[in-house]
Amino acid sequence: MSLAFSLERQVALSAVARACRLTSSVFNKLVKNETVTKDDKSPVTVGDYSAQAVVNTILSRAFPDDPIVGEEDASDLKSGTSETAQTLRKRITELANEALTADLAYGDVADWGLGPGQERTTEELLNAIDRGNHAGGPTGRMWTLDPIDGTKGFLRGEQYAVCLALIVNSRVELGVMGCPNLPHDLSKPDGPRGSIFVAVRGQGAEQRTLTLGDPKPLQLPHLPISELSFLESVEAAHSSHSFNDRVSSTLGITKPPTRMDSQAKYCALARGDGGAYLRMPTGVGYKEKIWDHASGSLLVTEAGGMITDGRGAPLDFGLGRTLGENFGIVAAGAEVHPLIIAAIKQVNEQKV
Numbered sequence: 466m467s468l469a470f471s472l473e474r475q476v477a478l479s480a481v482a483r484a485c486r487l488t489s490s491v492f493n494k495l496v497k498n499e500t501v502t503k504d505d506k507s508p509v510t511v512g513d514y515s516a517q518a519v520v521n522t523i524l525s526r527a528f529p530d531d532p533i534v535g536e537e538d539a540s541d542l543k544s545g546t547s548e549t550a551q552t553l554r555k556r557i558t559e560l561a562n563e564a565l566t567a568d569l570a571y572g573d574v575a576d577w578g579l580g581p582g583q584e585r586t587t588e589e590l591l592n593a594i595d596r597g598n599h600a601g602g603p604t605g606r607m608w609t610l611d612p613i614d615g616t617k618g619f620l621r622g623e624q625y626a627v628c629l630a631l632i633v634n635s636r637v638e639l640g641v642m643g644c645p646n647l648p649h650d651l652s653k654p655d656g657p658r659g660s661i662f663v664a665v666r667g668q669g670a671e672q673r674t675l676t677l678g679d680p681k682p683l684q685l686p687h688l689p690i691s692e693l694s695f696l697e698s699v700e701a702a703h704s705s706h707s708f709n710d711r712v713s714s715t716l717g718i719t720k721p722p723t724r725m726d727s728q729a730k731y732c733a734l735a736r737g738d739g740g741a742y743l744r745m746p747t748g749v750g751y752k753e754k755i756w757d758h759a760s761g762s763l764l765v766t767e768a769g770g771m772i773t774d775g776r777g778a779p780l781d782f783g784l785g786r787t788l789g790e791n792f793g794i795v796a797a798g799a800e801v802h803p804l805i806i807a808a809i810k811q812v813n814e815q816k817v
């Protein structure tokens with residue numbers, strides 16, 4: 466009897482591995498005009514668009530009926546008539562086709578026609594990006610994709626992640642994350658780097674190489690307070706550094722925080738770096754996106770950790786494209802998680 470979601474796991478690993486190859490190669494070649502600013506003022510690059518085109522093309526071929534909730538959409542790319550828009554379309558087509566047709570043998574499932582694919586037209590690739598326009602919701606199967614999480618980190622040559630998860634009836638069942646720049650050992654930032662992480666509900670979590678070899682099971686160690694260091698965002702606008710400092714002091718944590726871009730923080734946590742990830746809002750109004758937390762949340766729980774919002778409530782992946790009213794994120798080892806929730810409550814009470 467085959468394990469649950471084994472085909473989905475293999476397809477998702479293959480799609481993320483191909484997308485990672487693309488993002489790693491595009492970084493060295495990015496030029497002016499290949500990064501644009503979205504309506505919410507955040508950056509998006511040809512890397513984000515082409516990685517979404519690649520993953521959605523592979524998913525659509527393997528699971529044509531599954532909807533996808535993806536971060537990017539192609540409406541501006543489709544309608545733009547400027548020289549920049551034309552250059553972007555051409556570049557996305559080149560990059561996506563290179564990744565789709567490369568003979569990588571990255572765990573491709575030949576029987577399902579997922580070996581190196583055929584070239585796609587620009588129109589097909591832009592439509593593949595727009596397969597990510599699903600609204601989400603409480604029932605049925607859906608994928609959620611962040612083609613480059615931590616785009617700002619990606620642009621700085623630091624941490625970013627390609628994040629893909631399968632949600633069934635509001636529950637994350639499978640999560641895959643590719644982190645091409647993540648050092649194997651955080652204390653050796655110039656040492657070997659790049660890993661792909663995968664978790665299936667009830668089947669554990671593991672770390673592999675970027676070519677999907679050498680699987681290593683992940684288990685979050687029990688870290689005493691003296692060994693804890695909060696993992697937190699680099700961008701101060703994305704989570705409150707000062708709130709984290711106060712929670713840290715309340716708990717008696719003495720190690721400084723580890724600032725790291727993107728969902729790579731979940732991967733670092735799952736393999737035992739830091740011991741806790743704290744992401745408290747900087748203001749009211751921002752709603753966390755499901756693609757920013759789906760794969761990471763499963764990775765952490767399958768490695769033996771816990772994840773809730775800042776009030777201790779479970780994350781709700783069934784409310785649409787956002788986590789709705791969930792307020793902040795706390796992910797940590799099972800022993801330390803309740804202590805962090807209690808410390809957050811204490812800090813909030815001191816405020817009034």
Ligand SMILES: Nc1ncnc2c1ncn2[C@@H]1O[C@H](COP(=O)(O)OS(=O)(=O)O)[C@@H](OP(=O)(O)O)[C@H]1O
Pocket residue numbers: 507536611613614615616617618697698699700701702703704725726727728747751754757
């Ligand atoms: N105001 C605000 N509050 C909270 N989160 C926000 C906010 N604005 C953006 N984002 C999301 O943050 C994603 C980047 O993740 P991190 O904050 O962990 O990394 S980083 O510090 O920005 O590098 C980033 O994901 P990407 O857009 O995929 O890079 C955003 O979805």
Ligand SMILES: [Mg+2]
Pocket residue numbers: 507508509536616
């Ligand atoms: Mg973005």
Ligand SMILES: [Mg+2]
Pocket residue numbers: 611613614615756757
């Ligand atoms: Mg993101």
Ligand SMILES: [Mg+2]
Pocket residue numbers: 513536611612613614615616
């Ligand atoms: Mg993104």
